[in-house]
Amino acid sequence: MLDRVVGFKNNTIIMKIAVLTKAIPSYESSIRIDSSSKWIDESVVNFVVNESDSYALEEALQIKEKLDNGSEVVVVTMGSQDNTSKVLKDGLAKGADRAIFIQNEDLNTDPLSIAKLFSQNLKDENFDLIFSGLQSDDLGSGQTGVLIGELLGMSTATLGIETDIQESKIKVKRELESGWFQWVTLPFPASVSIQSGINEPRYPSLKGIMGAKRKESKVVDGQLSDAPKQNFINLFVPKTEKSTEKIEGDIDGIVAKLMDILKNKLRVIS
Amino acid sequence: MILVVLENQRGNIHAFSKEAVAAGQSLASQLGMDVSILCMGENARSLKEQAKDYKAKNLILAEHDMTNAYSADGYSKVLSDVIKNVSPQYVVMGHSYMVRDFLPRVSAKLDLPFVSDIISVTYDGDNPVFARQVFNAKLATNIQPDSSSNTTLLSFQSAAFSSDEIELGGSDAASVLEVSLNNEDIKSSSEPEFQESASGVDLTTADVIVSVGRGIESQDNIPMVESLAKAMGAEIASSRPVVDMGWLPSYRQVGSSGQSVSPNLYFSVGISGAIQHVVGMKGSKNIIAINKDEEAPIFEIADYAVIGDLMEIVPKLTEELQK
Ligand SMILES: Cc1cc2nc3c(=O)[nH]c(=O)nc-3n(C[C@H](O)[C@H](O)[C@H](O)COP(=O)(O)OP(=O)(O)OC[C@H]3O[C@@H](n4cnc5c(N)ncnc54)[C@H](O)[C@@H]3O)c2cc1C
Ligand SMILES: Cc1cc2nc3c(=O)[nH]c(=O)nc-3n(C[C@H](O)[C@H](O)[C@H](O)COP(=O)(O)OP(=O)(O)OC[C@H]3O[C@@H](n4cnc5c(N)ncnc54)[C@H](O)[C@@H]3O)c2cc1C
Numbered sequence: 001m002l003d004r005v006v007g008f009k010n011n012t013i014i015m016k017i018a019v020l021t022k023a024i025p026s027y028e029s030s031i032r033i034d035s036s037s038k039w040i041d042e043s044v045v046n047f048v049v050n051e052s053d054s055y056a057l058e059e060a061l062q063i064k065e066k067l068d069n070g071s072e073v074v075v076v077t078m079g080s081q082d083n084t085s086k087v088l089k090d091g092l093a094k095g096a097d098r099a100i101f102i103q104n105e106d107l108n109t110d111p112l113s114i115a116k117l118f119s120q121n122l123k124d125e126n127f128d129l130i131f132s133g134l135q136s137d138d139l140g141s142g143q144t145g146v147l148i149g150e151l152l153g154m155s156t157a158t159l160g161i162e163t164d165i166q167e168s169k170i171k172v173k174r175e176l177e178s179g180w181f182q183w184v185t186l187p188f189p190a191s192v193s194i195q196s197g198i199n200e201p202r203y204p205s206l207k208g209i210m211g212a213k214r215k216e217s218k219v220v221d222g223q224l225s226d227a228p229k230q231n232f233i234n235l236f237v238p239k240t241e242k243s244t245e246k247i248e249g250d251i252d253g254i255v256a257k258l259m260d261i262l263k264n265k266l267r268v269i270s
Numbered sequence: 271m272i273l274v275v276l277e278n279q280r281g282n283i284h285a286f287s288k289e290a291v292a293a294g295q296s297l298a299s300q301l302g303m304d305v306s307i308l309c310m311g312e313n314a315r316s317l318k319e320q321a322k323d324y325k326a327k328n329l330i331l332a333e334h335d336m337t338n339a340y341s342a343d344g345y346s347k348v349l350s351d352v353i354k355n356v357s358p359q360y361v362v363m364g365h366s367y368m369v370r371d372f373l374p375r376v377s378a379k380l381d382l383p384f385v386s387d388i389i390s391v392t393y394d395g396d397n398p399v400f401a402r403q404v405f406n407a408k409l410a411t412n413i414q415p416d417s418s419s420n421t422t423l424l425s426f427q428s429a430a431f432s433s434d435e436i437e438l439g440g441s442d443a444a445s446v447l448e449v450s451l452n453n454e455d456i457k458s459s460s461e462p463e464f465q466e467s468a469s470g471v472d473l474t475t476a477d478v479i480v481s482v483g484r485g486i487e488s489q490d491n492i493p494m495v496e497s498l499a500k501a502m503g504a505e506i507a508s509s510r511p512v513v514d515m516g517w518l519p520s521y522r523q524v525g526s527s528g529q530s531v532s533p534n535l536y537f538s539v540g541i542s543g544a545i546q547h548v549v550g551m552k553g554s555k556n557i558i559a560i561n562k563d564e565e566a567p568i569f570e571i572a573d574y575a576v577i578g579d580l581m582e583i584v585p586k587l588t589e590e591l592q593k
Pocket of ligand 2: 482508511512562579
């Protein structure tokens with residue numbers, strides 16, 4: 001992605017990049033509403049890193065490698081120890097230099113409170129860049145990176161599909177609706193949310209996995225100071241609007257039924 | 271007061287903004303409030319002209335040379351100033367890519383709740399309750415802004431309201447708000463919007479589409495679906511992850527960031543049915559979906575829900591079709 005930058009190696013700026021990586025239920029996990037009807041039953045859920053966050057991490061690692069000047073990538077996550085530990089380990093194994101874990105067992109809150117908690121704990125780090133995913137695959141507000149940017153006085157952009165680091169600024173190609181794009185230029189410090197597909201996320205190497213154990217992982221106790229501004233009332237299963245015919249059972253039956261529909265009902269084959 | 275903010279899309283009122291007008295008017299009538307419509311940013315004056323028939327109490331113009339090109343800094347500053355000036359109870363917009371880009375900044379600047387990507391509204395007495403999809407559309411949640419907030423920001427998912435429901439009748443008044451911006455307010459700059467050269471196939475004219483999702487598991491299995499498509503005389507399409515992983519070219523992608531299609535038959539294989547995919551194919555006349563998860567959201571819009579393993583069904587069906 002950065003290939004066309006000429007003389008990149010001579011770049012003098014040493015960058016500090018944070019990547020927010022959230023633990024979310026994997027897409028195969030069964031999602032069941034728990035007895036409080038406010039959250040899901042986590043005991044049957046396998047937590048993995050949010051999809052766009054892994055693209056964000058890859059983008060940060062590629063920038064660091066390209067700069068090759070001692071720039072730093074820090075993975076940051078918030079949540080409970082049980083759900084997030086794999087996400088941080090994975091980030092370190094892929095090549096992040098250190099990790100910050102904002103521990104909070106009860107994140108029953110809204111995006112703005114979450115962003116405030118991130119901001120309080122990241123402020124003193126003075127990151128040049130904060131990368132996040134464009135939205136989480138669980139609650140999906142799509143707000144956190146931009147909120148943090150505003151709270152920390154950074155410039156912001158969303159849905160980054162290409163980046164280009166230049167002296168003291170970053171150019172971001174933003175995805176717009178239905179196949180349109182736009183380049184924006186942001187001075188550092190900047191908070192940029194990353195869209196899936198921007199690069200090819202790497203797998204951790206064995207060496208990376210071994211090395212991760214020796215890397216610094218800082219744990220901070222995240223205390224929410226504000227009451228949430230949005231109240232989460234309940235979770236529910238959406239109702240089906242359409243009358244849907246179910247086709248299930250043994251494979252031969254399914255195929256015969258499909259053949260009948262294609263031929264006689266929809267007439268797409270003769 | 272309910273403040274609906276219009277967005278420019280290449281010279282016209284954005285389709286999502288029209289739906290936002292309908293959403294704002296509906297909220298207003300339920301809550302006994304007035305609607306004001308704000309035209310700001312790029313092309314504001316023309317938006318105001320285009321919005322003149324919408325029924326509203328006030329049609330507000332807030333323009334400035336420095337917002338003739340979009341920037342998150344400029345737009346969030348202008349909207350924040352307008353909110354301080356007119357104190358609306360709700361600010362209503364469509365959940366567009368631009369809204370994702372700047373509205374959270376208004377939320378953080380003014381310390382206001384922002385309920386994003388709303389699919390429907392119900393009422394608990396005089397208090398609106400907003401529903402959003404969560405966990406990739408497998409579940410939904412009801413959200414209520416805290417009563418301590420004087421203003422709540424709202425963005426509505428496309429098709430939550432229809433622009434056909436817009437009440438016409440024009441506005442009772444028109445006003446112009448002074449906007450003050452200086453160089454320090456805008457740190458970022460933007461270049462003109464552009465389209466990537468459209469290459470490949472035009473899926474919009476296809477009669478039958480076989481569309482493949484992440485359930486296919488690996489690139490090695492793509493030929494299996496290609497054979498099915500061939501046997502049905504169909505074009506092949508896909509969800510975004512399949513393109514992101516490089517298994518199919520990007521012009522095959524259906525959804526909000528790909529093509530919108532409405533074939534006679536959309537045959538979906540291993541696609542979960544996330545909203546960003548569904549917006550691109552829900553206009554299909556017939557939808558058959560294969561998914562091993564009985565609760566996959568794609569089944570909510572499918573005519574035929576095939577619950578089973580695509581790895582078994584697809585080859586068998588292809589074989590049958592080839593006979
Ligand atoms: C009743 C209830 C219970 C909850 N319980 C939990 C819980 O146990 N664990 C939990 O993690 N969340 C929990 N949450 C959710 C938490 O409040 C949300 O993470 C927060 O509101 C951010 O919103 P979002 O997920 O929609 O983020 P979005 O704005 O959609 O996220 C965008 C990006 O921001 C970054 N990001 C967001 N949140 C985090 C995070 N926590 N760590 C690292 N990066 C992040 C990621 O890069 C992500 O891609 C709960 C919420 C409610 C209402
Ligand atoms: C701003 C934005 C824009 C986006 N634009 C688009 C877009 O244009 N198009 C798009 O598609 N997405 C888009 N997305 C992504 C979207 O949110 C979803 O992540 C995506 O559509 C999921 O793709 P999927 O259904 O293939 O994968 P998943 O959600 O991972 O679903 C895979 C499905 O396959 C099923 N499955 C697995 N194995 C089998 C098997 N053996 N047999 C049968 N079924 C099986 C699973 O049960 C699951 O339901 C966008 C997201 C954002 C935030």
